[in-house]
Amino acid sequence: MSSRAAILARVRRALADVPSDDDFPVARDYARAHVAEGVLELFVAHLRDYRAVVHEVAEDALPDAVAAAVERRGARTVVTPAGLPPAWTAGLAEGVCLADGWAYEQLYDNSINNRPTVADRADRADILTTSTLDTADGVLTAAAVGIAETGTIVLDAGPGQGRRALTLVPDWHLCVMRAADVVASVPQALERLDPGRPLTWISGPSATSDIELDRVEGVHGPRTLEVLIVR
């Protein structure tokens, strides 16, 4: 017998006492959200609580805010994923942006059960190598969803968000979060997300509590998370 068959048989034997006609309903009487008002303010407060740097900007001030952030940081090169609105980087000097060509939507539909087996595209000229990412000073991305109650930003490989490595290897992550995409709670965020996409949930900069349970920001991921919230 294969281990697959053996394990399944053992599971069924172990459950001999369980009635086969019972549905085991789950009571979902927990809250869909814990706050209704002040969602954006809570989002900002919780981001700051976990040491993210947060600025609120108007839409038309975004190019200047990006440029100012890059200048403050002293970043000479910033990775920009495919699909990032060109206006966001309009204030940057030529040569600052390192464009990465990978885009989720261009290659695949969202159906997880009908995924084409596409050859690896990492050898494409417009796909940045890991060592290029490692020498870049930062990365500028959009975001899919923000969660106020937890101070979380979720990236889903959508336009302007790119591959997971882009927001992992550079040491500075500058993220543009639209206020309209900030929800109150984890349940509300999951409703908006597609499980077929690679998802990264980010709550503040990389951190560890492994030494005496003291939280220290900055280990392997970006040590600085800077968020521009566009109202």
Add this chain to the structure above:
Amino acid sequence: MTSPPTFLGMPPFPEAARSAVSNPQLRHNLRKATHTIRDKRAHVVGELSDWAELRAAGAAIKDRTLRRLDEYLLAAEAAVAAAGGTVHWAADAAEANRIVADLVRATGETEVVKVKSMVTQEIGLNEALAAEGIRAYETDLAELIVQLGDDLPSHILVPAIHRNRAEIREIFVREMAEWGVPAPPGLSDEPAALAEAARRHLRERFLSAKVAVSGANFLVAETGTLVVVESEGNGRMCLTLPETLISVVGIEKVVPTWADLEVFLQLLPRSSTGERMNPYTSMWTGVTPGDGPRDFHLVLLDNGRTDVLADTTGRQALRCIRCSACLNVCPVYERTGGHAYGSVYPGPIGAILVPQLRGVATGKVDPQTASLPYASSLCGACYEVCPVAIDIPEVLVHLREQVVEGGGHRAERAAMRAAEWVFDDAKRLRTVQRVAARSRRLLPRRAPGPGAAWSDSRALPEVPAQSFRDWWVRERGAPPARPPAAPAQPPVEKNRIEEDDR
């Protein structure tokens, strides 16, 4: 044959605990760490007004999963395969280790980077890979401390919780060069400096690694999505940069639906690190060409879990989401640390999970395993904080029955029989009390035999001249057949509490 998740050669719990309790540095480290995290947990759990409902839902979802586990495993397998992953099934540790070693060898690599994972510790994967000439590098900071220090993990979330900053600095300075990039000169023991040293030590390895091994916190049956919850970014490095990813996942990690994550992503971080959300959570479904590994393998592991599932009381242990909240509030763990439990799963959850995985229900386990269900005062703090409402005290008592039925504790059984003889009949109880009272002046306040363990540190109570029942019968006679019409007059009070009756 299952491979027991044990540290070889560990003595039974009371013996291991004795040396731990007498180590003041360890006691200090543990006390500081466990109190820090239990306070943080209490704070963030207090922020959610519906914690009780979330906890009930978490338990119910897990119970629902476990009761239909075969169906959900098959659904998960199909979804992972449809998304481009390859699914393997491992009945025990040896089979899982062989699958992983074969997959690594097929890549031509001799090194793997690892995300912190309880299950790969349970099966002894690093040692098994080493025997095949494959070196596994732990990348979680605490696991790195343990690996560099040639130490054993002592906590589920914070495996190096028994170490303080000075000890960690010393391990880094001494050992890092052996494993790769050395510790920077003049390294201080500031946690930020130690974290920076770990970053530098592992950076190049992450960027060049071709194969990674992980566990998973959740596996969503309906979508085939795997979820890894972490803090440092080492998980993201391993899950994203290598070409091949092998995830070893216990069969109890499955949850039915995507929406079920809305419960666990609230319960787990707050219970575990005491944060509203951990810094990084990765979710992936099969392979995404151009983003992340091009080969993804899921190894579904039994290794004794179906034995746990077969025990109708003990199966609730399979709800565990490895948050370690029970360790952080446990007064026993706080004083002994994790090593005393002799397993990668220490603390209250370990005391119910490990004996079951090792087959305590069969009646034949080693003395170390048999000692684990007794490593608790049954205070109930673990149950109180468990985010999936595992009644750990209930299971501990249940496992004690299995130990007793396995034939352990001969002298104790005789004593229990004697006590039954006394307690099954009030007349016998009264006789015993009278004998004790008559000879009470002869009774030592330091006891011989098993009682010595008590009286080494605690004075024994003195036996009173008269038991309560003797007093009652003498004062009041036999109980009245029916209540008197009016309350009895209160007796004359002394102007103090009744200090002595001797």
Add this chain to the structure above:
Amino acid sequence: MRVGLFITCVNDTLYPRTGRAVVRLLERLGCTVDFPTAQTCCGQMHWNTGYGKRIEPMVAGFADTFAGYDAVVTPSGSCGAMIRDNHPRAAARAADPGLSARVAAVVPKVYDLTEFIVDVLGVTDVGAYFPHRVVYHPTCHSRRLLGLGDRPTALLREVRGLELVDLPGEEECCGFGGTFAVKNPDVSTAMGADKVRHAAGTGAEVLCAADNSCLMHIGGLMDRQRTGMRVVHLAEILASTAG
């Protein structure tokens, strides 16, 4: 109201003065107290040590002895919890098929002493006088299994002359745990030593609790460590008066 006193085997044998205090207190509050002498032990030690399958006679004995009372009062948190939580479980697997019904009939009438006074009698001022500085230790089973909440401290706050001070780390187990104290003496003692240290640090003269088992352990440590503190069961404080 006809009250049956379940004194518990430990109190009966080792702490009769607690039992006498309970009788005095309840009678002062207007109750008629019976002590049915057929009672023995709730079976907690057997149950918690792994001999739960052997306690059917004790469970049956309890249910039958106390069947005729309006209320059953016990001055022990852990024994009360044993009856409430585990007698139904023990009865469910007993050889006697009728035992579950008898247990189910008696269990709702079982009260911890403080529950009975506060919830049934509706009293928090029991007219006690105890001019001492006191800390209250909420034993684990009183607190977590019975859910006594603030009933004990509500009663203590009304005691004249008594100064109630907070016990740091009050929610932490004292380390008794029945046979745990014998099977794991080093851990048990370490836990108890911390409890004693916390208590002594308050400057209190007395540590009280609603369970003499824990007090036996804590008091035994205080005795050996010569702290000058003593342990007193809550019932004895509530029974004491200015005369």
